[in-house]
Structures are given as C-alpha cells and as structure tokens.
Amino acid sequence: MAAPRDAEIHKDVQNYYGNVLKTSANLQTNACVTAATLVPKYIRETLKNVHEDVTSRYYGCGLVVPERLENCQVLDLGCGSGRDCYMLSQLVGKKGHVTGIDMTKAQVEVAKTYLEYHMEKFGFQAPNVTFIQGCIEKLTEAGVQKESYDIVVSNCVINLVPDKQQVLQEVYGALKYGGELYFSDVYASLEVPEDIKSHKVLWGECLGGALYWKDLAIIAQKIGFSLPRLVTANIITVQNKELESVIGDCRFVSATFRLFKLPKTEPAKRCQVVYKGGITGHEKELIFDANFTFKDIIRDPFKLAEESDKVKSKHAPDGTGGCCGKKQSCCGKKQS
Secondary structure, eight states: OOOHHHHHHHHHHHHIIIIIOSSGGGOSBSTTOOOGGGSOHHHHHHHTTSOHHHHTTOOOSSOOOOSOOTTOEEEEETOTTSHHHHHHHHHHOTTOEEEEEESOHHHHHHHHHTHHHHHHHHTOSSOOEEEEEOOTTOTTTTTOOTTOEEEEEEESOGGGSSOHHHHHHHHHHHEEEEEEEEEEEEEESSOOOHHHHTOHHHHHTTSTTOEEHHHHHHHHHHHTOOOOEEEEEEEOOBOOHHHHHHHTTOOEEEEEEEEEOOOOOOOOOOOOOOOOOOBTTBSSEEEOSSSOEEEOOOOOHHHHHHHHHHHHHHHSOTTOOSTTSSSBOTTSOBOO
16 A cells, blocks of 8 residues: 555646646646657657647657567556557557556546547557556556566656656566566656655656666666666756755756566677668667667678768868868869
C-alpha cells in the first residue's frame, strides 16, 4: 500500500494534468517540451497525422522512438492523451501493437475519443492501439502481462512517481529478454532538496520528483538492466522568477536513456559490427547512443568524396575549393 505522501502526490499529479494544464501553453518550464531539431523527418510525417486535440495536450520532454519498430509490441508509460501512442502506431504497423497506460482519467478519455479517427486515418481495419487507466508502478495490477513487450517507452513521466525503483522493476518484468526501456525524463545535478520536492507546481512541472542522474545507473543495475546508455540531453530552463528562487543552485536536464534487459550469459567475445542499413530513417548510419554510431563501411573513394563534398557545402564559405581550401589547384598553383 502506498505511503500517505505517495497517495497525495498521485492526487496532485492527476489534478495538475487533468485540470490545471489544458494545453502545453500552460507549462511554467520547458521541461515538458521536445526540441523540434531532435525530430527526424520521417517522424515529423507521422506526427502530422495525429489529431490537434491530442497533440495540444502533449507534455513530453524528449523523443521516444527507438529504431526498427515494425511489428513490435510497445508499452507507453504515462501515455497521456496518446500523442506518442498514435505516432508509434504508424511505425509498428498493422501487425504490431501499442498499449498506453496513464493514471489520469481525463487524459485517457481524450486518447480513447480519437481512437477510431486515427485508425481510419492510418488505414488500419483493426485497432493496433489500446489505452488503459492505471499506475505505471503497478503494471501487473493494471493487467500488463509479464515478458510481453519488445519495447517500453516513457516520455517525461517516471519523475512524477515517488518510487522510481518500483517503476523500473515493473518495466523489467513486462519486457521480453532482449527488449529495452527507451525513455526520456528529467534529472537533477544533485539530490533534490526537500523544499523543491514538496513544491506542488515544481513536481507537476517534472522537476520536484527528478532523480539525481547518477542514481539511475545504480537503480537500473540493481534490478538487472544493463548499464544505461545516454542518447540525448538538453538543459531545462524555468520561465518563472518565483520558481527560480525555489530551485536555487539545483540544475535540471531532460535526457533520453536506453536500458536493455539482456539474458544472463557469459561475456561475448570481442567482434566487429558492420551496419548494412535498411532501417527507415537510418539508411546510412545508426546512432546507438551519444557515444556510439554504427556506419556502413565505405571502400569506394568516389563515394567517400561525394559524402565529404555534401558536408563541406553546408559549412564552407563561397569561393573555396580544391584540396587546400583556396582557389588553387592541388599542386599549389593558381588556377588558370
């Protein structure tokens, strides 16, 4: 049974997202706003198909779209009005399925209202999206089956739950072996002080319940996940002087991580991995995280030169060229 404070936080979050926030324009910080520059073209195209009433109630802090989603079973934690669910619905296709879970009744009702609209828009005869009301730290209680999902996503929601370890424990149980939790959330530069934790608006704005960033790896590995892989990160700003005074020296960042549930096996032998393309939106390279990118091997010098010219054309000023970056031939003489 949840502690009295946990129950109070649940009630406050439901009120904040069900009654206080009507659209994303009501937010006091940029914690729940995804930077437009992070959204690839193929994903922007899917978002254009999502109803305006759904997108206007979007409060995510990142982009929770891992690669190769075709035919996958996906669970969205804290789905809200369903924006990410309807985006993912198009990417998993007719043979895949997306389940969205949220504890706020008003949000789930909005998501369900537009189910038929989106299925018709996507050309699906049978719905491949299901919405359920429930708490993300109680997935089993909400009817989520063990080891039934390839991917679990979450967009700026885990911070709203007091018991982060319980959430990750439930996610670990819901994932198949080889599956992953691909999620964006808010993290703090230090242990969040009590005056920030107890501030209802800051908690609702995803700052009060933010995890100290170093604690994520400790909790994840304790449960059984692999070491967290950092994908993206953006500094959070506060557009409210009163809230700034409460925050003080504590800094916040929105970050996307990948946590994998891997089989318990012996360490693999060192090997070389070659990316051969074929994944929509990642035709030439696969950015695994902020530190590792898999690329197709280029052996053709003409192909490499063409790729290099494309990069140079974006950055070099007019009038440059040749191997020296000046109006010269490669032998260092002036061109005639």
